[in-house]
Amino acid sequence: MCRVSPPPPFDALAARRLREALGMTHAHVAHGMWAAYGLRVAPGTVAAWERGEAVPSAGELPALAGALWCAPGELLAAPTTLREHRLARGLADADVARRIGMDLASYRRAERTGDWPGDERQEALLGEVLELRPAELFRLTGRAERLARLLHGAVTTRWQAYSRPVAALVAMDRERTDTALERLHGGYQARMVASLSWGEGGGATAAQDAGRRFLAELVDRFWAELPP
Incomplete structure (x- = not known):
């Protein structure tokens, strides 16, 4: 059985704004797709794309971008896959x-x-x-998961023990990665100290929640902490 690929993450609002900026109608866009790419699309289909009622296929997207004089990426939401x-x-x-x-x-x-x-x-x-x-x-x-595991160990124990494996995984100079690891370790430990100082009150719960959020964001925080 042939699997059908999911549609691209189409940005309907961007398509409408680009068309209006060019002073084009839906019929103009449909004609442009046919004239330049040989794809016959009804003006009503173009309108449906802009309303979010349908999305162009992977084959229709480049033709639509060509008709709107833009790159395909300008018609997509932030890609994730x-x-x-x-x-x-x-x-x-x-x-x-x-x-x-x-x-x-x-x-x-x-x-x-x-x-x-x-x-x-x-x-x-x-x-x-x-x-x-x-x-x-x-x-x-797929390396983000491995990096997350290493970073978790680095911030919860001695970050120096993870210096070499982290640098090897990201293929960067250890001086840069060590700086990021030290900053991450300090940030997490500060949150843990805060949770202890609050005892059993509501402040402790808030500090513990902050610590859990910090751990969940480790990979993003690592890239942000890397020196230029």
Whole structure:
């Protein structure tokens, strides 16, 4: 049975604003999609996209972007998956697979399952092709979970013990990662001291909640604490 890919995270409001800024009607957009891309779409369909009642398919999105003189990414909400990042760049899966040196079947499986099968070189190329920030690349290739486990140990025990494995995982200079680890450790320990100083009152509960939120945000906080 053939699996149908979910639609891209379409930004209906952005599509309407772009069309209106160009002084185009829905019929103009539909004609542009047909003239330049050979896709026949009814003006009513374009209007439905803008109302959020329907979304363009992965094949219709580039044509719509072309008709509106914008990049496909300008018509998408913030991408969260590997497939969504690819669509935001207006790339076909075959193009990405070729540019990172991965067979197409493996790349498609990575998009479908979220399990990244590539090596370090392919991962680095993926980041370049899709213009991913380090934090995004880590999450999309499954390393964010490993980093979160290391960071949890670093802030709750001695951060120095996690210096080398964290630096190796993120492939960065230890001086930079050590600075981030020390800051994270200090921030978490300060929250724990605050919870103890409040005793059993409501202040203690608030401080403990702050500590739990801190742990839940460790990976994002790590990237934010890295010195330039």
